[in-house]
Amino acid sequence: MAAGATAGMAEVRATAPGWFRRPTTYLLLCGAALWAWAAHALWASTETAPVSGPHLDAGRYFGDSFLDRSATYSHFLEIESLLGMVVLLVVLVLYARHGHRLMRESAAGRIGTGMLLGMLGFGVVWLASVPFGLVAVWWQRRYGVSHQGYVQWLIDSFVGLGGTFLFICLALLVTIGLAGVLRRWWWVVAAPVLVGIALLYTFASPYLITSTSPLRTPQLVADARALEREKGLSGTRLEVEEVHRFTTAPNAEAAGFGPSRTVVLWDTLLDGRFRRAEVRAVLGHELSHLAHNDPLKGVGWAALFLIPAWGLIALLTRGRGGMARPEAVPVALLVLVALQLVTTPVLNAVSRRQEAAADWSALAATHEPAAARSLQRRLAITSLSEPDPSPLSSFLFGTHPTALERIALTYTWEERNLGSSHVR
Amino acid sequence: MASDRGVRPVRLTIADDLRRNRATVFFRFLLALPLMVWLVVWAVGAFVVAVVNWGATLVLGRSPSSLHRFLARFVRYATHAFAYLNLAAGPFPGFLGRPGYPIDLEIDQPERQNRWSVACRLVLAVPAMLLVAVLAGYGANIYSALNSRVGLSTVLSMAAFLGWFSALARGRMPRGLRDLAAYGLSYGAQLWAYLLLLTDRYPSSDPLKAIGPLPVRNAPVRLEAGGDLRRSRLTVFFRVLLALPHLVWLTLWGILAVGAAIINWFATLIRATPPRAIHRLLAAYLRYQAHVTAYLFLIGNPFPGFTGSEGTYPVELHVDGPQRQNRWTVLFRLVLVVPAFFILAVYNLLLTVVALLGWFASLITGRMPTDLRNAGALVVGYLAQTYAYLLIVTDTYPNSGPAEPRPAPAFPRQPLPIRAPAAPPPVPV
Numbered sequence: 001m002a003a004g005a006t007a008g009m010a011e012v013r014a015t016a017p018g019w020f021r022r023p024t025t026y027l028l029l030c031g032a033a034l035w036a037w038a039a040h041a042l043w044a045s046t047e048t049a050p051v052s053g054p055h056l057d058a059g060r061y062f063g064d065s066f067l068d069r070s071a072t073y074s075h076f077l078e079i080e081s082l083l084g085m086v087v088l089l090v091v092l093v094l095y096a097r098h099g100h101r102l103m104r105e106s107a108a109g110r111i112g113t114g115m116l117l118g119m120l121g122f123g124v125v126w127l128a129s130v131p132f133g134l135v136a137v138w139w140q141r142r143y144g145v146s147h148q149g150y151v152q153w154l155i156d157s158f159v160g161l162g163g164t165f166l167f168i169c170l171a172l173l174v175t176i177g178l179a180g181v182l183r184r185w186w187w188v189v190a191a192p193v194l195v196g197i198a199l200l201y202t203f204a205s206p207y208l209i210t211s212t213s214p215l216r217t218p219q220l221v222a223d224a225r226a227l228e229r230e231k232g233l234s235g236t237r238l239e240v241e242e243v244h245r246f247t248t249a250p251n252a253e254a255a256g257f258g259p260s261r262t263v264v265l266w267d268t269l270l271d272g273r274f275r276r277a278e279v280r281a282v283l284g285h286e287l288s289h290l291a292h293n294d295p296l297k298g299v300g301w302a303a304l305f306l307i308p309a310w311g312l313i314a315l316l317t318r319g320r321g322g323m324a325r326p327e328a329v330p331v332a333l334l335v336l337v338a339l340q341l342v343t344t345p346v347l348n349a350v351s352r353r354q355e356a357a358a359d360w361s362a363l364a365a366t367h368e369p370a371a372a373r374s375l376q377r378r379l380a381i382t383s384l385s386e387p388d389p390s391p392l393s394s395f396l397f398g399t400h401p402t403a404l405e406r407i408a409l410t411y412t413w414e415e416r417n418l419g420s421s422h423v424r
Numbered sequence: 425m426a427s428d429r430g431v432r433p434v435r436l437t438i439a440d441d442l443r444r445n446r447a448t449v450f451f452r453f454l455l456a457l458p459l460m461v462w463l464v465v466w467a468v469g470a471f472v473v474a475v476v477n478w479g480a481t482l483v484l485g486r487s488p489s490s491l492h493r494f495l496a497r498f499v500r501y502a503t504h505a506f507a508y509l510n511l512a513a514g515p516f517p518g519f520l521g522r523p524g525y526p527i528d529l530e531i532d533q534p535e536r537q538n539r540w541s542v543a544c545r546l547v548l549a550v551p552a553m554l555l556v557a558v559l560a561g562y563g564a565n566i567y568s569a570l571n572s573r574v575g576l577s578t579v580l581s582m583a584a585f586l587g588w589f590s591a592l593a594r595g596r597m598p599r600g601l602r603d604l605a606a607y608g609l610s611y612g613a614q615l616w617a618y619l620l621l622l623t624d625r626y627p628s629s630d631p632l633k634a635i636g637p638l639p640v641r642n643a644p645v646r647l648e649a650g651g652d653l654r655r656s657r658l659t660v661f662f663r664v665l666l667a668l669p670h671l672v673w674l675t676l677w678g679i680l681a682v683g684a685a686i687i688n689w690f691a692t693l694i695r696a697t698p699p700r701a702i703h704r705l706l707a708a709y710l711r712y713q714a715h716v717t718a719y720l721f722l723i724g725n726p727f728p729g730f731t732g733s734e735g736t737y738p739v740e741l742h743v744d745g746p747q748r749q750n751r752w753t754v755l756f757r758l759v760l761v762v763p764a765f766f767i768l769a770v771y772n773l774l775l776t777v778v779a780l781l782g783w784f785a786s787l788i789t790g791r792m793p794t795d796l797r798n799a800g801a802l803v804v805g806y807l808a809q810t811y812a813y814l815l816i817v818t819d820t821y822p823n824s825g826p827a828e829p830r831p832a833p834a835f836p837r838q839p840l841p842i843r844a845p846a847a848p849p850p851v852p853v
Contacts, residue, residue, distance in 0.1 A: 105656045107726035107737050115669060116659075116727040123662040162665045169669040 035304065042300050046292065046353050049360035050412045058388040058404050061377060067387065073143050074386040077136060078393060084132040085341060091128040092334040095121050099330030100320070114176045114326035118168040121333040126161050133157060140247075145384050148246040170197065172329065179314075179323035186323060187310035194310075195303040202295050206255045206262035212239040215265065223280045224263070224287070230365040231291040237262040244268050249383045252282050254289035257296050263287060274378060277371035284362030291361065294354050301350055309339045344396070351399040359401070359409055364417075369410040376406045433532040433623040436503070436610040436635050440526035442602060444514050444591040452588070455516065456509040462519050463505050470498040474620050481542050481621045487534040495620045496531040497521040503529045503613045506560075510584035511597055512605035527606060529613050537624040545619060551781050552615050552627045555799075558774045559629070560612035580608030582770045583824070586763050603635060603825025604767070610634040629778070630795040631802045631826030641827040644744035644820050645812040647714060647805030651738025653794060655725050655786040663783070666727065667720040673730055674716050681709040685815040692754050692816050698746040706815050707743035708732040714741040714808045721779040722792055723800040739801065741808050749819035757816060764810045764822045775803040802826055 058067055102120055106113040137153045140146035148156075174193050179186035215221055215238035224238050243251075243266045250269040256262045263286040269279060289295070313335045317328035363369055380387050380403035387403040394402060401409070448455060477491040487495075501521030507513040513527040523530075541548060560580040583605040591597050611634065614627035632638065659666060688702045698706075712732030718724035718739035728737050753760060778800040786792050809822035 102656070102658070105659050105726055108729035109731075112727060112729050116666065119666050119669075120658060120662065123658065123665070127661075158665075162668050165665050165668050166672065 035308065038300075039304055042297060042304065043350070043353075045297065046294075046350075047357050047361070048353075049356040049409060050416075054408055054411050056404050056408050056411075061404070061407065062380065062387050066381065069143075070380070070384050070386045073139070073145075073384045074389065074393070076139055078397060080132055080135055080139070081397070084129060087128050087132070088125060089334075089338065089341070091124055092121070092330075092337055095124055096330045096334040099124075100327035103326060106326075110180070110324070110326050111173060111176045114172045114329045115169045117326055117329040118172045118333065119165045121330055122161065122164050122168055125337075126157070130154070130157070143384055145249055146247045152246070175310075175323055175332075176326070176329075183322065183324065184314065184318075187307075187314045191303070191307040191310045194306060195299065198302055198306075199296075199299050202299050203256060203258065203260050205295075206237065206239070206260050206264070209239070209241060209255070209264060211242040212264060213242070214238065215240050217270065219276060220270075220279055220283070223276070224283045227280070227284050227287050227365050231287050231361075233261070233287060233291055235259070235261070236287065236290060239264045240267050240270065241265070242267050244271065250274065250379060251383075252286050254286040255295060257290075257293065261290050263290070268382075273382065274375070275371070277366075277368055278375040278378065280366055281362060281368060281372045281375045284366045285358050288358040288361035288365070289354070292354070292357060294358070297354070301347060305339070305343050305347070309336060312339065348395070348397070348399050352394075352401050355400045356405075356409065359406055360413065363410060363413040367417075369414040369418075372410045373407050376403050376410075379403070432614075432628065432633060433535070433625050434499075434614050434617040435530045436606060436613060437528045437530060438526065438602075438606055438635055439528070440513050440597075440602065442597050442599060444511065444595060444597050446592055446595055448514070448516070449511065449588060449591045452509065452511060456505065459505040459508060459517065459519070463502060466498055466501065470495060470620070477621050478542065478545070481537060482539055485539060486536045487621050489534060492534040492622060496617075496622055499531065499613055499616045499620065499622065500529045502616065503527065503609055506580070506612070507605070507609055510580050510605050510609070511587045511591060512583075512602055512609060514597075527609065531617060531622055535623070537621065541624050542621060545621065548626075549615065549619055552611075552618065554777050554781065555629050555774075556612055556615045556627075558770065558777050560608040577770060577773065578608065579770050579774060580605050580612070582767055583608070586766060598824075599639065600822075600824040603638075603827075607631050607634045607826055628795045629799040632798055632828070633795070634826065638826055638828045641823055643809065643823060643827075644747060644818045645710070645809050646742050647801055647808060648740045648742060649718075649723060649738075649797065649801035649804075650740065651724060651726075653791045653797060655722065655790055655792050657787055657790055659725075659727070660722065660783060660786040663720065663722060667716065670716040670719065670728065670730070674713060677709055677712065681706060681815065684709075688816045689754065689757070692749055693751055696751055696754075697748050698816055700746055703746040703817060706812075706817050710743060710808050710812055710815070710817065711737075711741045713811065714739065714804055717775075717804050717807060718801075721775050721800050721804070722782040722786060723797055723804055725792075739804065741805075743812065743817065747818065749816070753819050754816060757814065760821075761810065761814045764813065764824075767822075767824045768807060768810050771803040771806055775800055778803070 062070075099117055099121060102117060103113055106116045108116065133153065134150055137146060137148060137150060141148075171194060174197070175186065175190050178190045178193070182189060215224070221238060224236070228234060228236055237256075237260075239262055241264050248268055249266075250273070251266045252269060253264050254262070255264060263283065265279070265282065269282060274282075313332045314323060316335050317323050317331050320328035320331055322328060323332060359372070363372055366372070379385075385403065386393070389398070389402060400406075473491055473494055477487055477495060480491065481487045498521065500523070501517075501519070504513070504517035504521060504525045504527065507525070507527035508515075508517050513525060515526065517525050558578060561578045583601045587597050587601040587605070590601065611627055611629060614625075617623050618625070618627055628634070684702050684705050688698050688706065691702065692698045709732060711734060712728075712730070715724065715728035715732065715737045718737070719726075719728050724737060724739040726738070734740065734742075778796050782792050782796045782800070785796065806822055806824060809820075812818050813820070813822055
């Protein structure tokens, strides 16, 4: 029977197509299975917040005039952003076709020349995005969300491009350097190295935020420490970022991990418009991100997408001699950015899930659903964000649950934990 | 570096023997006071005449001879006075601006000028004014001479400041400092001649065109500014950002170079000759520094490599092999190098202005003007010489003035192929 089975297998192999007989195929299948398992594990590692809450009427919370105003404001920015993406892709396609001609501007070796092409690629993209950025600034100024000057925006954006240049140089140093040694399988080693760099960056990112100072309001520091204990954390850095010169919009972020764990509050959150209980809700939300290790999970998700992306880049740049050659860099940029655009909705879904979990966890720590509701309403109003955008808009651009979903979540929590709900 | 020296309508000539009388050097600033007072009086008259000359040149298309003569004499007198004040010349000059002074000015007869250029002369002169602010103060005028705040921030006054000490000690003005002062004076005179409509030839910042016969230097560290003047507008626009990875790498390499220099210092103190391996490392560092500086400030066009290899960049630094050095100068190198860093401070200002003007020019025309490129190359060369002296690569003191470079083989242009026909040999980073 065993002999018969062996003979049968041999027959199958003999009649199967060529790719089916290659060991690479099996390796790739194993890799895909491993990828799917890791993605599922990462997705499941974020505790689930209730997705369905009571249905709320946005008009009753925000008023019809605000809904109209925020819809006009958001739709314009969304259309402008979509146009920007189209232009970005067109520019990168052109650069992928003609960018290699810029090699004559280099007297460096292949890695240096690759760096130059990489930087110039991002430079061209920046030039193409400047009009869209300026229009966005104009629109935000028109609606009073930003008061950043056009020249200041240009300068900040240009300086920020310098950081991008340095990062791309580091990435290309690793990529082209390894491709020169490992040829076709460079990406198997390059991807973990780049993930390691991303990990390092995530760790160091709180120290790279400029214009920050420690949080000095004693009551808020006390609140944060109490919430920290509730979440099983300790020693989290509490910083305030000075942004009021550019914007009126409030925000906060959680960054770093381990000893670099930091909560950064924008100073627009502390200018008197928000009550202490509301700021406490923000602190609870950001500390929940840290307690859930969301910055680290972000690196995990990046790794999950980078590894196959690098493999695809290795495949698609073969026509230009592979990533060991600098002329492959413009093609690699196009592939990378296109993949990034394609995967954005997926990563947005991941982000929305993490944000909802942080909201839920913050409510468990503060026990103040009313303050959280009021905060969400005020955040939406000051940022002029649409409380209940279309599903397509959420799918493409939504990194957070909508304001209405977040308010509904507070009612659900109230109902489950305090036994009462006063949905209006 | 091609030069059209000798055909410019405003030319500085030098017949100075470098000897200085210590007493007149010591009191030079006070001795120059009557010259400055007379210059102010003359300047008032020259201003009135210049306005008349402007109207007349606009109508006639050329400057009337009498007005031209008066204004030429004024510019010549100003050059004499400032040459005296800044120790570029020894003898006390006359008050009439007659020819024959050791630092003199030759100005051609009036020629036909473009009326548009005459009408817009003040606007057109703005870039040159920016340069002269660094080279000689605002037009080598009295304000810059009397205002100490402005004074030491110009090439001319820094040369005078350092030359004062040297001339007092040795009774001679160092050739490099004298030529440096002459470079500033030459540019100032050219600008005044351009502003006063004595010529419509734009002032040249090229140090090789600034003064008469230049010394041919056989320095152990010398810069060869080759390559074409074409510039890619895209890389020019992003030049500062494109140089960022090089600046990071240069900083890291600089840390290594400091360590190597300390070892070099001890080794040269003992053996009198730098160890070959350390010398090679430091020479590569200096070359890389020159490549990066040239790239950042638009003196060179292509993106440089990261290794500082010789023969890889059109703006090339040649460093001779290790030579025997005077142990005393090695011992006190950190002190001895201080005056060179003074010069370097003002030279860096010049380089910044050169890069700024070159940036606009290259973006508009796609070419770096030769004059600006050569002015920048002078600074990059001086920077390399200063660091070579500091890092004990050589004991030849940096030459601050312009000099004819020793002929060197042309830059071998070896651009990377657009498409590699086969597996190429590995090229280092």
